[in-house]
Amino acid sequence: MTFLETAPWMIWTVLLPLCAGICTFLFQRAAPWLGVAAALGNALAVAALAAQVLRGGSLRYPVGGWGVPLGIDLRADGLSTLMLAMSAVIGVAVSVYAARYFSDEDAEDDLEAQRHKRAYFWPLWMFLLAGLNGLFLSADIFHLYVTLELLGFSAVSLAALAGQRAALVAAMRYLLVSLLGSLCFLFGVALLYAAYATVDVTTLAGLAKAGPITWTALGLMTGGLLMKSAVFPLHFWLPPAHANAPAPVSALLSALVVKASFYILLRLWFELFRGVVTLPAANFLGLLGAAAILWGSFQALRVRRLKLLVAYSTVAQLGYLCLLFPLAQNAGVAFTAWSGCIYFMLAHACAKAAMFLAAGNMAHAAGHDRIAGLDGITQALPLSVTAFMLAGISLIGLPPSGGFIAKWMLLKAAIASGQWGWALLMLAGSLLAAGYVMRVLRHAFTQVDKALPLHRVPRTMEWTAAGLAVLAVLLGLMAARPLALLRIGAPVADAAVAAVEGGPR
Amino acid sequence: MSLEPALFYALAGVGLFAIGLHALFAYAHLLRKILALNVMSGGVFLFLIAIASRSAGPVPDPVPHAMVLTGIVVSVCATGLALVLANRVQATTGKMQLPDEGDGA
Amino acid sequence: MKALQTAFDLVLMLALLWLAWRALAAPDLFKGVVLFIAFGLLMALAWVRLHAPDIALAEAAVGSGITGALLLSALARSRRLERDNPPPRRRDP
Amino acid sequence: MSAPEPMADHARFTPARLVTLLLVVALAAALGWAVWSLPANSPGLTGQSLEQLPRSGVSNPVTAAVLNYRGYDTLLEIAVLLLAVLGVWSVAKAEPRADDAPASPVLTAFVRLALPVIILVVGYLLWIGSFAPGGAFQAGAVLAGGGVLLLLSGGGRAALAQEGWLRIGLVLGLAVFIAVAVGTMAVGGKLLEYPPQHAGTLILLIESAALISIALTLVALFVGGRPPGRSHRGLSEAGERKDSDES
Numbered sequence: 050m051t052f053l054e055t056a057p058w059m060i061w062t063v064l065l066p067l068c069a070g071i072c073t074f075l076f077q078r079a080a081p082w083l084g085v086a087a088a089l090g091n092a093l094a095v096a097a098l099a100a101q102v103l104r105g106g107s108l109r110y111p112v113g114g115w116g117v118p119l120g121i122d123l124r125a126d127g128l129s130t131l132m133l134a135m136s137a138v139i140g141v142a143v144s145v146y147a148a149r150y151f152s153d154e155d156a157e158d159d160l161e162a163q164r165h166k167r168a169y170f171w172p173l174w175m176f177l178l179a180g181l182n183g184l185f186l187s188a189d190i191f192h193l194y195v196t197l198e199l200l201g202f203s204a205v206s207l208a209a210l211a212g213q214r215a216a217l218v219a220a221m222r223y224l225l226v227s228l229l230g231s232l233c234f235l236f237g238v239a240l241l242y243a244a245y246a247t248v249d250v251t252t253l254a255g256l257a258k259a260g261p262i263t264w265t266a267l268g269l270m271t272g273g274l275l276m277k278s279a280v281f282p283l284h285f286w287l288p289p290a291h292a293n294a295p296a297p298v299s300a301l302l303s304a305l306v307v308k309a310s311f312y313i314l315l316r317l318w319f320e321l322f323r324g325v326v327t328l329p330a331a332n333f334l335g336l337l338g339a340a341a342i343l344w345g346s347f348q349a350l351r352v353r354r355l356k357l358l359v360a361y362s363t364v365a366q367l368g369y370l371c372l373l374f375p376l377a378q379n380a381g382v383a384f385t386a387w388s389g390c391i392y393f394m395l396a397h398a399c400a401k402a403a404m405f406l407a408a409g410n411m412a413h414a415a416g417h418d419r420i421a422g423l424d425g426i427t428q429a430l431p432l433s434v435t436a437f438m439l440a441g442i443s444l445i446g447l448p449p450s451g452g453f454i455a456k457w458m459l460l461k462a463a464i465a466s467g468q469w470g471w472a473l474l475m476l477a478g479s480l481l482a483a484g485y486v487m488r489v490l491r492h493a494f495t496q497v498d499k500a501l502p503l504h505r506v507p508r509t510m511e512w513t514a515a516g517l518a519v520l521a522v523l524l525g526l527m528a529a530r531p532l533a534l535l536r537i538g539a540p541v542a543d544a545a546v547a548a549v550e551g552g553p554r
Numbered sequence: 555m556s557l558e559p560a561l562f563y564a565l566a567g568v569g570l571f572a573i574g575l576h577a578l579f580a581y582a583h584l585l586r587k588i589l590a591l592n593v594m595s596g597g598v599f600l601f602l603i604a605i606a607s608r609s610a611g612p613v614p615d616p617v618p619h620a621m622v623l624t625g626i627v628v629s630v631c632a633t634g635l636a637l638v639l640a641n642r643v644q645a646t647t648g649k650m651q652l653p654d655e656g657d658g659a
Numbered sequence: 660m661k662a663l664q665t666a667f668d669l670v671l672m673l674a675l676l677w678l679a680w681r682a683l684a685a686p687d688l689f690k691g692v693v694l695f696i697a698f699g700l701l702m703a704l705a706w707v708r709l710h711a712p713d714i715a716l717a718e719a720a721v722g723s724g725i726t727g728a729l730l731l732s733a734l735a736r737s738r739r740l741e742r743d744n745p746p747p748r749r750r751d752p
Numbered sequence: 753m754s755a756p757e758p759m760a761d762h763a764r765f766t767p768a769r770l771v772t773l774l775l776v777v778a779l780a781a782a783l784g785w786a787v788w789s790l791p792a793n794s795p796g797l798t799g800q801s802l803e804q805l806p807r808s809g810v811s812n813p814v815t816a817a818v819l820n821y822r823g824y825d826t827l828l829e830i831a832v833l834l835l836a837v838l839g840v841w842s843v844a845k846a847e848p849r850a851d852d853a854p855a856s857p858v859l860t861a862f863v864r865l866a867l868p869v870i871i872l873v874v875g876y877l878l879w880i881g882s883f884a885p886g887g888a889f890q891a892g893a894v895l896a897g898g899g900v901l902l903l904l905s906g907g908g909r910a911a912l913a914q915e916g917w918l919r920i921g922l923v924l925g926l927a928v929f930i931a932v933a934v935g936t937m938a939v940g941g942k943l944l945e946y947p948p949q950h951a952g953t954l955i956l957l958i959e960s961a962a963l964i965s966i967a968l969t970l971v972a973l974f975v976g977g978r979p980p981g982r983s984h985r986g987l988s989e990a991g992e993r994k995d996s997d998e999s
Contacts, residue, residue, distance in 0.1 A: 641740065
């Protein structure tokens with residue numbers, strides 16, 4: 050019992066996927082088993098870590114025993130634990146799905162291509178997981194750069210895995226954007242080190258003062274991270290990269306990878322640079338988010354391919370996250386907006402992974418993913434269409450889904466602080482989301498006499514999609530525990546606390 | 555400010571970053587874009603080493619040196635991956651540049 | 660002596676900027692890559708000037724040497740692809 | 753080889769290009785302003801680094817920072833190296849060597865002479881890294897340079913064809929690094945907290961393993977694709993189907 054309570058679980062969330070990456074690279078035949086086992090093991094380690102954080106508050110871990118400023122510190126507070134939990138849950142579901150998706154008997158094309166994808170999916174995904182976990186735990190901005198590169202390389206290679214022309218071109222574009230984003234971030238790190246001689250987030254937060262150095266660093270790092278998180282108008286690389294990857298990869302990229310760089314953005318804006326950011330800058334990010342919601346939704350209403358629709362929906366949904374920046378500038382509602390944004394990330398991760406997996410099932414069954422050609426697919430894949438519908442409910446934000454709770458908190462923050470524009474925008478975004486989800490469902494539920502020539506879809510693949518979709522809805526009913534976790538070490542003060550202290554802003 | 559070579563090298567780093575950034579946007583050929591990214595990272599590294607040499611003692615600050623060593627290795631990895639991907643793009647599209655196409659809708 | 664060093668630093672910096680620009684703007688890619696390798700070697704010199712011999716070694720070996728070899732081999736591959744001019748293949752996993 | 757490409761690459765002047773140029777100039781100006789306002793003298797972390805140097809197990813402060821103070825960065829960096837090979841192998845197959853370019857006898861003779869020297873230099877760089885400029889990365893790059901020369905002269909292909917060993921060599925650095933990291937926890941320390949009396953040995957152990965992986969990685973990047981033929985182990989084996997799709 051004491052072992053469970055005191056063991057450094059956060060370390061294992063990085064080491065375990067790394068070891069699994071090595072093993073899946075060396076032992077390819079066992080890779081699917083090893084991968085699923087590692088995803089499960091990671092989930093257990095995260096659960097143990099969450100228990101530690103819930104019991105004892107935020108944790109810090111000085112790697113090498115040096116401590117800041119010389120060494121690298123890891124840190125697990127409520128936010129990072131929630132992000133780890135998000136990756137762990139999605140990771141288990143996608144691993145189970147992928148074990149089936151990449152198996153020989155479910156090959157969509159020739160066997161050799163399928164084996165190739167299987168041989169490389171597993172180690173790449175394990176390194177991706179290590180990068181994600183390492184990133185969420187890092188309290189050191191240079192280490193964040195290293196994890197960003199680990200994440201970027203594996204994400205790009207996974208995006209190229211399908212091997213066809215569109216995937217290769219999309220992956221190339223993704224790689225260039227990713228490298229440019231990392232370099233901008235690295236220059237920001239260099240500037241901060243030059244000025245303050247430390248790369249520790251917490252120390253820097255205490256030191257950073259508004260001035261040319263911090264403004265430039267903030268601008269560069271924000272620009273690089275917006276690029277990596279595909280925030281409008283820097284989203285251009287995302288739809289082709291996410292839409293042309295194999296279904297489990299699309300799910301991972303859309304649900305987790307874009308969130309990772311956005312998570313760093315949150316750390317920068319609400320922690321490191323909290324004394325540097327200004328209201329106009331926050332409003333500017335909010336406007337970008339507004340444009341993303343509208344543009345992404347309109348594109349989703351326009352495109353003809355299902356996976357592309359889901360990818361554009363990601364562009365739109367990432368816009369909501371950016372609304373946090375202006376909303377949180379009002380101290381009275383900052384924590385409500387903060388909780389709403391984080392909860393939005395969780396709900397979107399579940400819903401979007403479910404949606405991509407369901408879309409993958411439909412494409413697998415139909416042999417294509419043209420929306421117009423999916424008439425009557427419900428007759429063959431009732432479970433997958435249900436998963437798509439449930440995920441859609443969360444994306445639209447209908448009660449009782451997780452998306453509803455998240456949007457409700459964001460709306461509450463907007464209305465309570467009198468920022469009606471953002472509130473109206475969110476409602477409009479919901480209507481647009483309903484529009485593009487209905488576009489798919491209308492075709493799916495059309496009764497046809499002559500069934501499509503359909504491939505069989507394994508039940509594992511249907512159930513994992515459905516499980517995630519159900520989770521996206523259930524998140525609305527069990528919000529108390531995650532929100533309690535989020536309170537631990539939150540950089541944004543609770544409204545009540547802020548009122549007492551007068552609030553930083 | 556005195557004529558400190560350290561800060562001048564740091565400015566040269568900024569210059570390299572800007573030259574690379576401009577080339578990254580200006581040229582379509584993927585090999586040139588990859589070169590541009592390498593020049594940009596060279597600029598960041600020059601900046602880091604320059605600021606490390608501001609230490610008054612006999613030894614410059616080793617921490618940025620460690621960062622640059624990491625950065626150099628990461629950047630050669632990035633270059634290797636990008637070049638192979640670029641060759642594959644060329645093999646499938648016929649040109650070593652990103653086609654100016656829509657999203658495939 | 661100090662003035663001489665400063666002059667050397669200035670010339671080195673200008674040469675770095677000029678080489679970077681020429682390497683990127685050279686109409687011939689092969690020339691661009693060769694200029695980039697020269698740029699890497701000059702960078703190593705700058706590291707020595709900034710008392711970073713570890714980085715100078717790494718830059719000369721990795722930044723200039725290996726990266727240069729990677730670039731040249733990719734360029735040769737690209738030229739071969741151009742010469743053979745194969746029909747665009749849809750799939751080669 | 754040196755025919756200039758069509759000037760199409762140098763796109764014509766457009767408003768979009770003017771905008772990007774202006775943006776780049778603005779960014780450079782902002783950065784320049786930031787550099788200008790930096791303190792001209794700052795010790796950074798020099799003081800702390802040198803103070804802790806006796807406990808780090810090495811006397812070269814850069815090696816101490818790379819493998820001890822910030823060893824966790826380097827651990828993930830070694831993972832990035834392996835990942836780069838994985839990425840390259842996942843997108844491309846190595847081309848068979850062009851037959852129209854037989855290795856020149858001069859190169860072959862040169863390589864035969866140079867290789868022992870290179871190996872000597874590699875060993876020296878690795879060993880000296882603890883006290884003076886050098887270390888696994890520099891040595892690995894030099895070793896990789898030797899490997900590239902060997903490949904160009906037509907040798908070493910047989911070694912690369914041993915895919916199983918190649919894979920083991922590629923993961924060796926990361927595996928040893930993780931093993932040492934876990935070992936430091938097993939003896940009661942933090943992750944990568946080397947006991948000071950063994951720090952030097954452990955760092956040399958990590959560096960020796962990393963050296964092999966770094967060199968192989970760089971050579972693999974140079975080859976630019978997975979070993980031909982056996983992209984998936986046992987592809988041609990009849991029994992593959994059975995045990996691979998039950999998952």
